[in-house]
Amino acid sequence: MHAFHYHRPSNVNDAAALAAKNAEAKILAGGQSLVQAMKLRLAAPSDVVDLGQIKELAGIKVDGKTVTIGAMTRHAEVAGSAEVKKAIPALAALAGMIGDRQVRNMGTLGGALANSDPAADYPAAVLGLNATITTTKGTHAADKFFKGLYETALKPGEIITAVSFPIPKRAAYTKFKNPASRFAIVGVFVADTGAGVRVAVTGAGPCALRLAEMEKALAAKFAPESVASLKVKADGLNSDLHASAEYRAHLITVMAKRAVEAALK
Amino acid sequence: MAVKVSMKVNGKAVSGEVEERTLLVTFIREQLRLTGTHVGCDTAQCGACTVHMNGKAVKSCSMLAMQAEGADLLTIEGLAKPDGTLHPMQAAFKEHHGLQCGFCTPGMVMNAVDFAKRHPNASEQDVREALDGNLCRCTGYHNIVKSIMAGSRAMAAAK
């Protein structure tokens, strides 16, 4: 990779200041995306700000209605957390499906959301559960966070510190994996929030997106039959070697159906 | 730019001068001359670079050496006893022919040890899924899975 200046701040304020000072700086969380991009010379930041020593950014808190997860919390911790498994089992299960177990020991929630890979898993949960993203500059609602291909509402220098997930009545995540990369060809997060149903899909478009027609059908009746015959339009969906837009559209319906079945179990 | 990095590796305190961009696997292989940790790909899929950092299996090719500052690392060279006696997982791989060319083996064994520690009662399917981050081209995985099941039992028995 190209050379850069490395910084290891001990607190969030210093991290934010460093990020603000250098326009070409990148935040290093777990490194599972950034280090890889830099190795392939697809990213060449002038400065790298490593959040790894900032202890207060990691941690899981569950109160009655919300699961709050620090931005530097590793996927393995979320997947193995007894509290998360109890409060939002779908979230723990999703974290356990990210990458592989070595990647899960390093990859972080904050890093995954800030990068917003079109096939990443966490965005589906954030959107599906209507989570709130807290940063050094304020908060973002899930519906306003994912804007496009690798594009989020984060301003330059803005660092995610935590994500708060409202605890749903029931929810599930099903993922159809790209056999090579093991990213999601299609990943569907279904949540019966108590104040409506949310259906979020990752892998299908430039970023995580919601499926209004399915949400409406499931709000009327939360059962697999409600979505089994709904056809998703292929136009605008991602298309690549592994899955055409048409196949992806079909998979969304299948995965949504299976997610509802899982949520009902 | 050269910067200093210090950590513990296989029980020994080490330090060295690296560039900021030096990967952990490069530091391990080139500076520490511990060449048992291997590089097999550049997209973090193959797992041949797997080591333990603070007791957890991680891919050393996907980390800067700087990210391991102050960490406690275990590489394949540190797994057997000082007198050369193989770790039960290593012995299991030998007994059940869990390796052929040996190139993926260090990463495979390091991941297996971490997995077996945390999931002593894993099923064959669990083991296969735990190997998502390790590629082998020689064995077809059949004997690797057998080795890990046996190694896991041996590790539990040794406790």
Next chain:
Amino acid sequence: MGAPLIGARVERKEDYRFLTGAGQYTDDVTLPHQTHAAFVRSPHGHAKIKSVNTARAKAAPGVLAVYTGEDIAAAKLGGLPCGWLITDVNGQPMKEPPHPVLAQGKVRYVGDQVAVVVAETQDQARDAAELVQVDYEPLPAVADGRLARAKGAPQLHEIAPDNTCYVWALGDKAAVDAAFAKAAHVTKLDFVNNRLIPNAIEPRAANGAFSRADDSYTLYVANQNPHVERLLMTAFVMGLPEHKVRVVAGDVGGGFGSKIYLYAEDVVVTWAAKQINRPVKWTADRSESYVSDAHGRDHHTIAELALDKDGKFLAMRVKTTANVGAYLSTFASCVPTILYATLLAGQYTTPLIHCEVTAVFTNTAPVDAYRGAGRPEATYVVERLVETAAREMKIDPAEIRRKNFIRSFPYQTPVALLYDTGNYDATMDAAQKLGDVAGYAARKKASEAKGKLRGMGYAAYIEACGIAPSAVAGSLGARAGLFEAGEIRVHPTGSVTVFTGSHSHGQGHETTFAQVVADRLGMPIENVDIVHGDTSKILFGMGTYGSRSIAVGGTAIVKALDKIIAKGKKIAAHLLEASESDIEYANGEFKVAGTDKKKMFGEVAFAAYVPHNYPHDKLEPGLNENAFYDPSNFTFPAGTYVCEVEIDPETGTTKIERWTAVDDFGKIINPMIVEGQVHGGLAQGIGQALTEGAKYDSTGQLVTGSFMDYCIPRADDVPSFQVDTRETPCTHNPLGVKGCGEAGAIGAPAALINAITDALGVKDIPMPATPQTVWRALQQKKAA
């Protein structure tokens, strides 16, 4: 004497170093004053090189040198050679375009090497490589072998009109056509044998060094055949005296064929080491490997089988277009011809076979042998035709095979090969039993009750390996011999070092060869060490590929052992004051027949090196023998695979529920190692059929450029395998062995696609049968 070693599941001697991180792979070696190389490669599938400007690169930090095609031409290095001359249907030699070490004038595939930067560190070399300015004029490209000969297709090489390397054929076309004309039934298939990328987990690496003191070179390289590498490099490319070059292939992390060849990088680091008088090391990135390693397969075939009304095979007619890539790699020309067409009889008595192969150049990476090399392609043709014919004629797929099995040996096929022995009923019977074919109907019902589709498929494969009789190979165009060499060095105190020309890059030769030697000499296996991979230690060798090591390398060792024992008998006779013809050797003892008078092996060895009481008038001191063995025939492993799949029709996902493999590898030295070879081969064959496929777009860009897009199987993609063996010992080598390294990759794709097409109820499906491909096939079936 412990338990018998032949047939024993001996744990491997090589494992300790691999398990403790003490292996010495090529990238592990760092030489004093080491420098590092980075290659500049073409980003275009086809382009003119208008200029190469190295000034900025040369000025970059740490850079010692930058070389281009011009420097190579000025140094008068030869091009990379092809080792097999195929003669076309008109008796003309194949077209052999120049294959420069660094591109000159034109680049012909993405990855084609254009320049090399040598610097103090790898990072500096890579940084500077980005500063080499190449001015390309892109040209239209052709990547698909089926389009290479189309009118107006871009031409790669001046000497190869229509991008044609050769048109080759085997068989009596007129007789075959006549048989087809009279046939009761003809089964026809039109399919692609998909391009694969070997992807050994160790990327290629080479470290070249030069010594001014004695004008000698050393090349450390991840390679399967160091002597061949040395011969090709010194004689054909660099014009160096062979004895001045040492090639060391230490521990090699898998090869599967991809590490046989003399690659440009090997030459460049060796040559550059002399230019700068420091060692030069290069290790490929994985994405670099993707575009620069030799690829495999890539055939388009139209195949037909003619049968009589009872399902007896009358004739087979095959037409194949083989994509050899942008240049001829070292063995490329023989893979789709000699190693392919000659296997089209399969296990069957088909009397008439004709095969025509057109080899074409395209703007893709060179294609060469990859695990199976021609035989997977042939088996796919035969076993897909046979299974499809069975379905079309409503004959049980095992029955149609039994109707046509060869049962009388030796058997002369109509495609040149003479099978020495085999028992195809035995492996078929065993596979059906082990695979519980009888219970399949019930399992199918159970799958259907769950809404899933279940299918079963067979492949009864045969292959020709243990390559090869040199005279036969030569008559077919080989430019090298294919014998093997072995040297047995008995030390004064009786332990043994064996030097073998075979190479081990996963096959466990350090163990199996030691088993053979220890068994024959009657000593503990700890007393025997096997050395391979270093041309300065080993007399000669053709290396390891083509499942040849135990059959050819092992036999060379046995013949050297025979010489050792023969000499030992002479020494023992002298020591025991008996006649040589009365001396027997068994279990480590030279005994006078019918008496208790004996000398241990160690005593005889010691006497040979401390020859005080010794027949000096008849015998030299010492106990060191070598042998060169040229096999009289190929060997013919064969077997039956039965595969059962369950398909989720909603997603198209295929799960392999059951895999049964019964192989006949002749005598088995170490069943544990043999099973491992079968497992590994099966996984690669499953990869071909289910998950792998190298794809180029029409401009020659490799779309599947990394593990992110090219899927080699993971542990949860493959099942556990049920494997067993039956033995019909090879008739023409003393061990009775046939070799086993490639069988799995040879038979698996046909078995799997037979199972999938059975489950779906379709005639054919392309490989890889990914979920999307399977789902589409189901949609097409519904629509029809």
